Amino acid sequence: MAQTMTSPRKQVKKSKAKPIDIVLYTVLIVGAFIMISPIVWMSVSAFKSEAEINIFPPTLLPREPSLESLNKAWARVGPFLLNSTFVTGVSTPISVLTSVLVGFVLSKYEFRGRNLIFYGILSTMMLPGTVLLIPNYQIVIWLGWINTYAALIVPGAFSTFGIFMMRQFMHTVPDELLDAARIDGASEPRIFAQIVIPLVKPALAMLSIFQFMGVWNAYFWPLIVLTKEKMFTVPVGLAGFAGGYEPNFASRNAGAFIAIVPVIIVFVLFQRHIIKGMALTGMAGG
């Protein structure tokens, strides 16, 4: 990005520490602290025993670190993690694959009705989720899919955002390349697998991360579609901790910590992709 684009003239100027810079840095650092501290607090508190969590006044670092809260929380959250892992593990590859396929077809093949289909799909992005929630729920009831993995996976099998993004990205794949391959006798599936996919890898990576996070963190839909605790995904199960059902803050906090750790790991590993991807999507319409 533009970060490294400094004109030669700028590099000659000696940078002096202006007072405004000190103010800026201070404010930003304080802000960064505010951003991070709840997460640090939660992580640190996850290693406190139940008794210590309920001490007044609250302690900062654990006086006697213990795995008690985490163990207790794991007993309940463990099954939720399994469900979430399964649903996300199945849903993400499916939605990414369908997005690439459909994006590819819509971009590189001419056929009647192509634009109608594309804009039709795009138009569904304009619908706020709320409008489709209730009828989709009714459909799930008709299909007998309440409390099934199918209800969590099938409706999300196609990602409108993913299709849109992949189709746009396909523009970077030169048609000449595909034509050349065809002349050489390569079949269409082979062209797709061996030429197209490697060329769109960065977009694939970004989309995968988006989909992963979207499915992993999804709340409202799993909430209404799942009623049996053994089927709960992590967000739904954790929310059950909130009301009066688990008044113990120790378990709640530890449970939240367990839920967040996978996401933090993914984020730390892929943060450049994630941030760049989000920035690009924000700019895409601008």
Added chain:
Amino acid sequence: MIWGMMGVVITHYILWAFFPFTYAFIRSFTKWQPLVKDFNLIGLANYREALFEDTLFWKALGKTAYFTVANVGIGTTLCLVVALMVNSVKRFRGFFRFAYFLPVPLGIVPVALVWQFILQTRFGILNHVIFSTARALHLPPPPEIGWLTRPQWAMPSIIMLTWWKWLGFRMVIFVAGLQGIPDVFYEAAQIDGAGRWAQFRYITLPLLIPVVLLTLVYSTIASIQVFAQIQVMTEGGPMRATYTIMMHLYDRTFGLYRFGYGAALSFILFIIILGLTAFELKVLRTRWKY
């Protein structure tokens, strides 16, 4: 082969988007309950009830408006300010981006739980920090603030949480937008004698408008439909202080199983969102065009 694939895609979207939309619309004019087979056409009764008889509906709309204005208006401004600051400093940008963006990919439910713990009146760390800071500065001890227990603090708490969670997201988009503005513009302006504020007003702001506009539209749509953090942290209380329109819809639809009424509510919401979005696009586009 292509037709086969398109067939699957079309079927999927018809099944999960076009058909449901139409069906819900039709059923919003009926008495619709999940396991009841009858069609029960009742005309505009659901809509009439929502708009003219349901006081909770209007109350919820008010709470939603409160939240939306704070989250979209003040929230976006906050993000813009931070983005400008991050863009102005030369070093540690990567660190700031990481730190501010960190809350974004985390699930809203675990985050809400953590904040619930932090904002706990007696055992929460926030009140403790406030108390300790006041004591360290030799100020009189402030009262224990009931962040989630007092009606006047509940919505501000939810708003703060939402700002915290989404600041990094909007900030990153804005920073990308800011970096897209060529330096030559600023240099030319400087040569012409324009001060920092003028540069901001006549270069930065107009060129950022498309990005800001997009963010505003997304935020508005998302804010109106806010649900998860409220349901987890306050369940719409205390005393319905945080009872937004989605809480109302959820309660009527999945609490009372009045799907027809819920569908009507969702379509009213749809119209509101459409209207607001069109308004935002129109007003902001014409105001800043030059």
